[in-house]
Amino acid sequence: GGLPTASTNFSEKWSWYQSLYGLSKGDLSRFEETTKIKLHSCLTYLAFEKDKYELEKSMLKIKK
Numbered sequence: 001g002g003l004p005t006a007s008t009n010f011s012e013k014w015s016w017y018q019s020l021y022g023l024s025k026g027d028l029s030r031f032e033e034t035t036k037i038k039l040h041s042c043l044t045y046l047a048f049e050k051d052k053y054e055l056e057k058s059m060l061k062i063k064k
Contacts, residue, residue, distance in 0.1 A: 019046055 004012075011018065023042055024030040034042075 022046060022049065 014021075019042070020031060020034060023037070023045065024034045
């Protein structure tokens, strides 16, 4: 690959914490509760969110 980007550096620095942040909707008070959810459920939710984001992003490009 090419040179690291700010996004790549951020992802490498925060890795799994990004997922916990996303699952908790950025609410620190929900982090402990979130860590009690089964891993498969967490990963399914995160995959859904990513696919949904990509679909919405592509639909916005089509409308332009």
